[in-house]
Amino acid sequence: MSASATWRNWAGTASAEPSRFARPASEDEAAALVRAAAETGGRVRAVGAGHSFTPAVVTDGTMISLDHLDRVEWVGFAEADGAREVRVGAGIRLSALCAELARRGLALENMGDIDAQSLAGAISTGTHGTGAAFTGFAAQVRAVRLITPDGDVVSASVAQRPELFEAARLGLGAVGLLTAITMRCVPAFGLRAVEAPMPLGQVLESLAEADGPVATNEHFEFYWFPYTEIALTKANNRVRPGDGGSPLPTWRRVLDDEVLSNGIFNATNALTARLPVLTPTVNRVASRLLTARTYTASSAAVFTSPRRVVFKEMEYALPVGAVVPALREVDAWVRGTGENVPFPVEVRFAAADDVWLSTAHGRPTGYIAVHQFHTLAHERYFRAVEDIMIAHDGRPHWGKMHRRNAAALADLYPRFADFLAVRDAVDPRGLFANCYTDTVFGPAAR
Numbered sequence: 001m002s003a004s005a006t007w008r009n010w011a012g013t014a015s016a017e018p019s020r021f022a023r024p025a026s027e028d029e030a031a032a033l034v035r036a037a038a039e040t041g042g043r044v045r046a047v048g049a050g051h052s053f054t055p056a057v058v059t060d061g062t063m064i065s066l067d068h069l070d071r072v073e074w075v076g077f078a079e080a081d082g083a084r085e086v087r088v089g090a091g092i093r094l095s096a097l098c099a100e101l102a103r104r105g106l107a108l109e110n111m112g113d114i115d116a117q118s119l120a121g122a123i124s125t126g127t128h129g130t131g132a133a134f135t136g137f138a139a140q141v142r143a144v145r146l147i148t149p150d151g152d153v154v155s156a157s158v159a160q161r162p163e164l165f166e167a168a169r170l171g172l173g174a175v176g177l178l179t180a181i182t183m184r185c186v187p188a189f190g191l192r193a194v195e196a197p198m199p200l201g202q203v204l205e206s207l208a209e210a211d212g213p214v215a216t217n218e219h220f221e222f223y224w225f226p227y228t229e230i231a232l233t234k235a236n237n238r239v240r241p242g243d244g245g246s247p248l249p250t251w252r253r254v255l256d257d258e259v260l261s262n263g264i265f266n267a268t269n270a271l272t273a274r275l276p277v278l279t280p281t282v283n284r285v286a287s288r289l290l291t292a293r294t295y296t297a298s299s300a301a302v303f304t305s306p307r308r309v310v311f312k313e314m315e316y317a318l319p320v321g322a323v324v325p326a327l328r329e330v331d332a333w334v335r336g337t338g339e340n341v342p343f344p345v346e347v348r349f350a351a352a353d354d355v356w357l358s359t360a361h362g363r364p365t366g367y368i369a370v371h372q373f374h375t376l377a378h379e380r381y382f383r384a385v386e387d388i389m390i391a392h393d394g395r396p397h398w399g400k401m402h403r404r405n406a407a408a409l410a411d412l413y414p415r416f417a418d419f420l421a422v423r424d425a426v427d428p429r430g431l432f433a434n435c436y437t438d439t440v441f442g443p444a445a446r
Contacts, residue, residue, distance in 0.1 A: 007063060009050040010116075011312055012374060013401065016055075018045075018063035025068045027145075027153060027179045034177060035151035037062045038431055045434055046173050048091060048118025052125055052399035053313050055436045056172055066091025066120055069179055072100050078142065080159075084185045085142055090120035090178040097183075098300040107188045110134040110219070111303035120178040125399030126170050126359050128367070129303060130348035131219040136360060138170035139353040140184045146176035149431040153179065166415075167422040170357045172398060174437050175426045191219075191236045191302040192245050196292040200224055200231045204324045207366075214320075214349050219303075223344040224327075226334045227280035230287035232344075236302055245296025252293070262308040269309065269342050269373040276340040283342060311343060314382045315369035315397040316389035317359035323347060323366035329388045330370070339381050343371035356415035359395040369400070398440070406442035 008015045019042070024030040037044045043061035050057070057063065069089035078085050084106060088097060094108075094115040101107050110129040117127060119137075128136030143157035146168055154176075156165035167175045203222055206212040213220045219236040239245055247253075268286065272279040295302075318326055327347070334341055346369040350360045359365065370385050372378035382401060389396075395412050396402035410416045423444060427433070430444035 007047065007050070007057075009052060009057075011053050011310055013053050013312055014055040014058055016058040016060070016063065018059050018061060020062045021065070022062065023065040023068055027069065027147070030064060030066075030069070030177060030179060031147050031151045031153055033062060033064055034147050034149065034431070038149055038151065038429075043430070043434065044177065044432055046090075046120065046177050048121035049093065049116050051114070051117045052121065053401045054399055055434070056125065056399060057434075058436065059434050064177060066118060066178070070096065073180060074182075075104055075106070078184075083142075084187070085182050086185050087143070087180055087182040088119065090144075090181050091118050093118055094122060095300075095304075101185055102188060102298065102300070105188050106185045107299045108183065109140065109186045111300065113303065113305055114307050115300065115304040116307075119181055119183070120173075121399075123169055123181065124171065124173050124178070126357070126397060127399065128348070128350050128360070129219065130221040130350065130367075132214050132349045132364065133218065133351050135351050135353040136355075136358060138355045138358055141169040141181060142184055143182035144168045144178055145180035146178050148176050149427045149429065157182075163418070163422050164426065166356045167419050167426075170355050170398075171419060171423070172437055172440070174423050174432050174441060176432065189299050190239045190243075190245070190296055191299050192239050192294070192296045193302045194235045194237075194292075194294050196233055197230050197287065197290040198222075198233050200229045203231045203233060204327065207324055208321070221346065221348045223346050225283040225287045225344045226331065226339075226341045227283045228287040230290065232287075232290045238299075239296055243296075247297045247301075248293065248295045257305055262306060266309045270375070272340060272342040273373055273375050279340050279342050310374040311371045312374060312378045312382075312401060313369055313371045314378075314386065314401045315346075315367055316386070316394035316402075317350075317365045317367050317397070318389065318392050318394045320349065320364045320366045322392035322394075323368065326368060326388055326392045326394075330368070330385055333384050333388070334381075337380075337384075339384075340376060341370075341381060342373060342376075345370055356419050357398070357413060359397060361413060361415070367397075368394075369397075405439050409440055 045057045045059040047057045070092040071089045074087040112129045123138045145155045217235040222231045222233045224231045268282050348367045350365045352363050
């Protein structure tokens, strides 16, 4: 346990000076911290890797790091349906979880593009990957264990405290401190990755086709540099062990993922921050440097990539049919204003799910994410894109920058009122609240 110290998130978009910062070594120690805060009228927020762009964990009360709650507790088969499951400490990093699963011949069925987050942070903010038949992390959760405001440790699942389970598996930590999470997993698998630059117009036209890339690939996404007509497409599909395929040569991996995607990309962003007039030219050059590559590797190695260039991000979830018109509007706005945008726009897809606060709740979803280099102003760009997304019934990512509040969000989620009812019943004083949760959920009923 340590005295107050300044905490900052990875992107530098949020900071806090908690009155107490603690890294409990056990669930019992975490429960004691929660009870102590409750007795003194303070507030508690859990912190993981700090990869959310919002002030989701900011507090002037007790900040509890889950870093030491990272043990694999159990691996086995679910009693109800025989599915493979793993129960782990909520603070485990995704990279460590993938390594632990791989040692047991298992894997997560889908992932986002980085593995630095804690598992609790990933599920609590609605982290997702891409794939029209696959859901986000929260829908892969089978059970949770958490500490309630009175310091009790309780378990919740579909069969046991189902409403608490729904609110806890994606709820920004507003109903308790997660200490353990049971995830559905699958036998380990490899992915054949096919990456290729394509004309943007061709990609957009193909999205609605029955035999288009979203429908015919298990995991499809693309990136587009503003001011260009080129998209980098990424299609990942499962392969059986022994089916052949080669990993990237070490020199190619280092060149693509470290030198170009991180080192040179960071330098060009710094250059265009000083000389905005160069951005369209730099983006065109960057899009021409995108070359096709095909390789096979373990699922985690293909899903995730190193991300060392610091940026700010906003992402909206749209009905799939709205992706193309929304992107065309973003393109028109950027070109019309001349906004300095050296970062690519990312487009991904996900299946509908039934998680109460999932951005894909009840509808097949397309995600549009916009980024800005950390030293560049983002406000005008993000505000304009957000207005476009709102007009297309967009839902903001809970862990990425946005301006929406509870009044606006309530209309986007059919189970929003159910979530609030659980939150208010479990934590009426708002022990686990902060300014961000008060904004997006409204203050707890005291």
